[in-house]
Amino acid sequence: MKKRIPTMPAFVFGLVFSSVSALAQAGPDVTFTMQFDNYLFYVDDTGDSTKNATIQSRMPALPADFIFAFKKEVIIADLVRIGESRVTGTYLSQGIVVAASSAMQPVPGRPIADFPRNRMHQFVIEVLTPEGAQVGALFGVQMGAGGPPPGVPRGAGIWAITGGSGAYVGVHGQATNVQQTNARLTSFREDPAFRRVNGGGEQRLEVHLTGLVVPEVTDAYHSDFTRVSAERPARANETLILAVRAAWPASPYLEAGKTFSDNPLQRVAIPIMATVGETAAEIVNQVGWPGTRDRYRLDVRVPGGIAPGVADLKVSGAYIPGAVFRIPMQ
Numbered sequence: 001m002k003k004r005i006p007t008m009p010a011f012v013f014g015l016v017f018s019s020v021s022a023l024a025q026a027g028p029d030v031t032f033t034m035q036f037d038n039y040l041f042y043v044d045d046t047g048d049s050t051k052n053a054t055i056q057s058r059m060p061a062l063p064a065d066f067i068f069a070f071k072k073e074v075i076i077a078d079l080v081r082i083g084e085s086r087v088t089g090t091y092l093s094q095g096i097v098v099a100a101s102s103a104m105q106p107v108p109g110r111p112i113a114d115f116p117r118n119r120m121h122q123f124v125i126e127v128l129t130p131e132g133a134q135v136g137a138l139f140g141v142q143m144g145a146g147g148p149p150p151g152v153p154r155g156a157g158i159w160a161i162t163g164g165s166g167a168y169v170g171v172h173g174q175a176t177n178v179q180q181t182n183a184r185l186t187s188f189r190e191d192p193a194f195r196r197v198n199g200g201g202e203q204r205l206e207v208h209l210t211g212l213v214v215p216e217v218t219d220a221y222h223s224d225f226t227r228v229s230a231e232r233p234a235r236a237n238e239t240l241i242l243a244v245r246a247a248w249p250a251s252p253y254l255e256a257g258k259t260f261s262d263n264p265l266q267r268v269a270i271p272i273m274a275t276v277g278e279t280a281a282e283i284v285n286q287v288g289w290p291g292t293r294d295r296y297r298l299d300v301r302v303p304g305g306i307a308p309g310v311a312d313l314k315v316s317g318a319y320i321p322g323a324v325f326r327i328p329m330q
Contacts, residue, residue, distance in 0.1 A: 029210045030320055032083045033178070034125065036091050039077035040200035041185045042192065043097075052188045058198045059190040068109040071097040074188075076195060077203065079125060082319040085273075087135075088128045093142055095121030116146035117157070127167075127318070135270050135318050136166025136249075138207075148176045155206055166249055167270045167318030173209035180204075213247035213294070215315045215322030233328035234302050234311075239284055240327075242298040248272075248317050250288045260288030268296060270318045276327075277311045279303040302329075 043061040073096065079089035100115040101107040121142040127135040140161040148155040155176025164171045183201040190198065220228040221241040228234050250266040260266050268286040275281060285299035298315065311329045315322045 029208060030212060030214060031206065031208050032320070034079060034205045034207055035081035036077040036203045037080050038196050038200040039091070039183065039203045040075065040195055041183070042074045042076070042188050042190065043185060044072040044188045046188065053191045053193070055189045056191050056194050059187040061185050061187045069097060069099045069111050073097060073119060073121065075121065076192060077200065078196070079127065082127070083321070085319045086130050087319065088130055088132060089126045091123065091125050093121040093123035095119055095142070117143040118145040119143070123159070129271050134166060136164055136168040138164050138168055138171070149174060152176050152208070154178055159205060161207070161209065168212070171209045171211040173207065175205040175207040178204050178206045212320060213245070214320065215244055215246040215317050217242050217244050217313060217315055217322070217325035219243040220313070220325070220327050228327050230328045233330040235330045236302055236304040236306060239299055239301045242300055242315065243289065244296045244298055244315055245294060246296055246317055247294060248296060254288065254293060259293045260290050262290035268317070272298065272315065272317050274298065274300045274313065274315045276302055276313050277306050279305065
């Protein structure tokens with residue numbers, strides 16, 4: 001028998017929708033960091049594809065290969081962290097060295113242009129859970145070197161994020177390089193199968209995204225669907241039912257124009273995390289709420305040790321933190 005979740009009583013269902021009607025607008029901007037390890041630039045320094053990936057040891061490209069324009073490049077790196085969360089995934093880009101010069105006199109081998117960047121790449125950042133399950137991907141254009149774009153307080157270079165997939169559908173934004181160490185430039189001749197053995201640099205991007213529907217807890221209920229309130233506060237180790245507004249992918253796939261079903265229930269298909277205070281809370285259940293398409297039911301077990309009073313409850317999805325929801329605690 002398939003596990004079923006009782007449909008929200010009509011009077012409660014109305015309360016949820018009336019409380020979030022003003023929230024059906026575009027989500028706010030979010031900012032977070034992405035950490036990469038074994039970050040490696042591969043440069044086509046021969047033009048002979050038969051020599052590619054033939055040498056297992058380190059094979060640095062000559063410095064001259066980065067002076068002259070239009071050299072082909074590929075960057076590969078391991079995504080290891082988003083914010084404070086461990087993840088897996090890959091950064092992959094391809095493009096060319098630009099190496100422009102704005103000098104008054106022509107500089108041989110370098111295009112004359114007022115362009116403060118040294119390279120231009122298309123990129124994809126594929127995000128996976130630590131167990132290897134897909135979360136989503138970000139796509140865009142990288143322009144290396146130079147200062148950050150206007151409006152960004154720190155960093156170097158520009159990553160223009162033009163779209164996403166999975167949990168990041170509909171996003172756009174930008175990123176900058178806020179930390180890079182041990183950057184390594186190597187030849188196409190070095191076998192990328194040994195990238196982690198030979199090692200590369202580390203890089204940290206600060207990412208600014210908009211277009212996301214940031215998770216928002218709209219109501220919290222006890223197991224009998226009575227609302228958590230000052231008269232009936234939450235208790236340690238109690239399992240609460242949360243109504244959450246979000247735009248999370250689910251499995252089975254939710255078709256366009258359809259609503260979540262109650263048979264089968266459609267499970268949220270990305271990592272969900274919750275905290276009460278600063279303490280992680282166990283997610284017991286995470287499904288699309290039947291009869292809706294942008295509301296979700298999370299059953300969350302309140303951790304022990306939360307002080308009586310009012311506690312901050314936060315839900316995050318796909319490693320994107322949600323808005324704070326305050327609940328009274330006994």
